[in-house]
Amino acid sequence: MFKRLVGSALLFGMAAAAPPAFAQGCADREELVARLASKYSEVRTAGGLHGAASNAQPSALVEVWSSEKTGTFTVILTNAQGISCVVAAGTDWFQQSPMPEPPGVNG
Secondary structure: OHHHHHHHHHHHHHHHHHHHHHHOOEEEHHHHHHHHHHHHOOEEEEEEEEOOOOOOOOOEEEEEEEOOOOOOEEEEEEOOOOEEEEEEEEOOOOOOOOOOOOOOOOO
16 A cells, blocks of 8 residues: 555656656747757758557657757657657767668568
8 A cells, every 4th residue: 555655646746747847848849940950950850750540649740850060869749739849869860771671581
């Protein structure tokens, strides 16, 4: 019983503290994209939809923005309302071409 009580307290405590911290990395998509371009010289290098088409909830757009000039990268997630949040950011970005399939492997 004590473990459940402590576990619940920790879970609800983290949930209560998380939104303000997470919200600091969120902004209108156009504003966030402009900041990535001007401050870090980043351009969109990859992207895709997150969430299954059969799912009742709307999909989110996942994008990777990177810069060959600065070596930085940022991963953002944009919801259907146009609000983007930074999911990850870092340095030493590199691009890699897809690996060729070995002979004899059917695609």
